[in-house]
Amino acid sequence: MIGTGCRAGQWRRGVLVALACLMAMPSAMAQDRIHLFAAASMTDAIDRAVARFEATHDVDVVPVYAASSTLARQIANGAPAELYISANVEWMDWLGEQGVTLSERADLVHNRLALVAPADTTREPFTPGGGETLAARLGDGERLAVGDPAHVPAGIYARQALQSLGEWEALAPRLARADNVRAALALVERGEVPLGVVYRTDAEASDGVRLLGLFPSDAHEPIIYPIAAIGAHPSEGALTFRRWLESDDAKAIFQRAGFGT
Template sequence: MLRRAFNICLFTALLAGVIGFAPQLATAQDKTLTVFAAASMKNALDDVNTAYTKATGIRVVSSYAASSALARQIEQGAPADVFVSADLKWMDYLAEKKAIKDGTRVNLLGNKLVLIAPKDSKIGNVTIGQGFDLAKLAGDGRIATGDVKSVPVGLYAKAALEKLGAWQAAAPKFAMADNVRAALLLVSRGEAALGIVYETDGKVDPGVKIIGTFPDNSHEPVIYPVAAVATAKPDVAGYLTFLRTKAAKDIFEKYGFSFLIRPVS
């Protein structure tokens, strides 16, 4: 009887321990943030997220795609904590839908628009200016960029070419991709003779070379705003602060982004 009573007490104590531990276990499993970010940010943001996890123990799961696609997913209730867009338009879109938290939005990064070709292409460096004949430069080949109706890089590209007087002749040669990394891949594989991507994309793919940079005044500035999604977890505040630190700045600048704000300590 004594042994039976002891076993019952032991079981009760263990059960109480498990019950007491359950909330802690759930809390640990909840230490995850989900970031929806423009495809062009993948390499840099992966490194930033690794540094953040190392510093805080909070895991970051990132989903990369065109800003347009991500914004629509967030609008439809996708479980994201942070949104980083490659242009102001799609962040404005979510702000109008009340889908981001007031006071968390900041214009974090800048980029440049460039013209690329396959690494082994015979096309050399070009000066991009008024009257630039992109159609002639492409010859019989295709020109890859994002969808010019919705994907930020495509919107920037079309605006620049219209400003330079090159859009009408070049338009039939365009191969529209779902996002900037898909356009980059078309050029890297040699499936497109030229591509219009961001400078940071041109630098990370060894299969391409940058042959020209579009003038800043040919299109709206390439700006990456970041904000917390309206349904974000409380931990998101620490992550947004980390994105503004010098540690994050150094990583972003290593990949070619410009840091648009004063770093926080």
């Protein structure tokens, strides 16, 4: 009877140990999974950077792409992001103003604003601000695709550039406003609009558009992408990836995508 009771006690202790291990597993797995919220314009470069990083680190990086404004609002509302890359400084500043703890913040890359047309276009290269107006390049009823200037960084830069070039009033009613810069790019790729304002990196990443010209870099605020770790206690994996994104390997990936570092 004593032997049977001992065996039963050992069995129960074994079950409890096994259950404790199972309960701990999700927590351990969560520590190895990083949620990175990044501006939609960084999709291709970040996908390549994640693949390179994961090849040499036992960490699972899960990127989430959208407009910087959308991501910032989601983070402020409690979305489980550990890293955030914004396409402009203002949305990163806004996030800090909401009481979200930001650490190891730095400017990661920079970009240029570009005018694009569908890949099969017969339109000639055109540099905005070079003399002829952009409005003159649009026919009756045609629209210009942009990220929504009310909140999308690419659209905000586009509005600044058009204001600087004296074309905002003429073009504001003719904008096809998209939820993010990749959505604006898609409108041009599908031929739904004849022209679009996107980032140079978007133009270079797409086979569906042709780059017509770049906007003057002094026509708008500098297009800077800040990065920061989110929360009071970011995981070691998140901090390791955050620092790796400033390494020479990561810089080479960003530069091949058209970003400046």
